Amino acid sequence: MNRNSFRYWVWLIGLFILFAVPTWGASQPSMALLAINNYSGVDKVSGGKLVRLVDEEFAKAVKKQAEIRFIDEEATANLLKNKGLDSYYEAANLCTNRDYSRMTTRIGVDQLAILEINGYSEIRREKSKKAFQLLLGLRLIAKDGSETYYSGEGFSEGKPEAAFTNSMTQLLSNCFGVGSTDFNAGNIRSFDAPVLGNRASKVYHLLDTHHGPQESVRENFNSRTEAEQRGYRPCPICFPDYKSFDYADRALEESLGAEGCGTIEYYYRVEQNPQLIAWLERVAAPLFKVSYRKNVDFKFRILDTKEVNAFCSPNGYIYVTKGLIDIVESDSEMAMVIAHEMGHLEKKHAVIRYRQAITAAFLASIFIAVNNNNNNNQAANVLAVVMAELVLRGYSRDQENEADEVAVAHLKQAGLDYRVYHTLMGRFIDMRQAKITAINKIFATHPAPEKRIENLDQFLQSYDKLQAQLDTGF
Structure with missing residues (x-):
């Protein structure tokens, strides 16, 4: 190879490195x-x-x-x-x-x-x-x-x-779509799991069920992926649509919820009022659509008391007092209350409190006994202590603030008046100043309304700041 030929190839390779390599990097999605x-x-x-x-x-x-x-x-x-x-x-x-x-x-x-x-x-x-x-x-x-x-x-x-x-x-x-070995092969969630399709309904099922398709309309698939590529959808019984954990965590929420409902209904009388329940369901409907938890069946119950309060049990039952219903003056105010209670459930605050409690010294021995002896009465005692604490004393200040932020976000996403918290908290402030005792429970279990307003104002200001930064490019 002569000198000119050598220089030519060096020049050509240099161009290749200069232009081709960045092109490869640019084509790699991030x-x-x-x-x-x-x-x-x-x-x-x-x-x-x-x-x-x-x-x-x-x-x-x-x-x-x-x-x-x-x-x-x-x-x-x-x-x-x-x-x-x-x-x-x-x-x-x-x-x-x-x-x-x-x-x-x-x-x-x-x-x-x-x-x-x-x-x-x-x-x-x-x-x-x-x-x-x-x-x-x-x-x-x-x-x-x-x-x-x-x-x-x-x-x-x-x-x-x-x-x-x-x-x-x-x-x-x-x-x-990684082609490597799926360590969950055989797990019902695995997309490699073999399934049976129903040609009539275009639904696919697990192999071993009591409701599988008849042989005349049955179609075998090597995997869920193959079935879905053919236009089949998963059976909601065989493959429940979890966006939240549905095994031990969900069972724990149900147990905590049952205990919570029992505790609330021990202290308060439930009023049968279909008209108020229908109103709460109508107000909550747009909130349910934007909820993080898609597998929770929220239900409402009215408590016959002049106390101003609300509570969401971990199993999805939302309790609202007559005293609270009496003071709200708009759907948006009630939506703020409901979304706040939903926030506690969506963030699994009761589950967090339960797991914190079982690490505490006064409950650790009970928990160990429960696991070693499988004593249902002792397990019930653990749940009872935790839920009584939540019903009577409320969540932590940080958890209450987090539920407030979830509420404002849900109202905004649902197209409702998400600044209504000023009016709602203002009512609580005026009731405290007027020494109306019906509000005492709110103040015992929640941060001061002035602090809640301040926190939510800062929350919205942070979002406004983000929007301004996105708009200006600085």
Whole structure:
């Protein structure tokens, strides 16, 4: 090769590196992890904080996908901060997909990811054995504002790490169509599970059920994916639509809820008033549509007392007192009350309080006895103590503030007057100044209304700041 020929090839290779390599990088779609929302009610597991463990496992798993450029939560936070968009973290509950779409453009990514921990359970088997369950959800919001939602469920009868690996594998398999081995093969949630289709109804079922299709209309599929590609939909009995955990966590909520209802109805008389119930259902209808929890059957009951209060039991029963109904003057005010109570359930505040309680010294011995002796009476005592505490003394100040923020977000999403809290809290302030005793329970179990107004004002100001930053580009 002569010198001129050599220079030519060097020049050609240089051009290739200069232009081709950036093109490859540009064609690789990017995913930025915006947040990890823990709806499980579990803070710590044996290996450390649940959120941290899930975060590490998710980052490790996604980074193995060659077709995606992954930006972890810390790096995403830095991108937002550098673009002046860090007020997102104070206003997250209010953000819409349009907001997320604009954020992707500003920080230069293709999609934002919000990871959800929808359930974690450690289930005691015979003797000292345990089984572990983890349910994850993943929201992906693209530049055009479109959203897709994926789920992954992990189960292990050995070590908790296996449940983490299994849930992550299934989540990414559903999300990216990963062709690697599905560790959940045989699990009813797995998209690799074989199913039977009903050609008449276009519904597919598990293989071993009592309601499967007749042989004349039966069609065999090697996987759920194959069935759905052929236009079939899952049977809601075989494959319930969980957006929240429906195994041990949901059973715990039902148990807590039954105890909560019993406690409330022990102290107060329930009034049978179909007209008021119908009004509450009408007011709540748009709120139910925007609720985070899609598998909860909310129901209303009226309490015959002049006390001004409301309470949501973890099983979905919302109690409203006659005293509260008497002082509200608009549907929006009542919607604020209902959405606040829904917020407690959506954020699993009762489950969190229960799990905090069983770690306390005065309940730990009872809990150990329950697990070792399977004594139903002792288990009932644990539930009774926790729910009596919530009914009589209320949630923590932080949980009350969080429920307020969920309420404002729901009202805004539903197109209702989300600033109505000024009027509602103003009523509570005036009742306190007039020394009307019916309001005492609210003040005993909730932050001062002035503080609640201040917190919600700051919440909305953070969202307004985010909007201004998105509008101006600074």
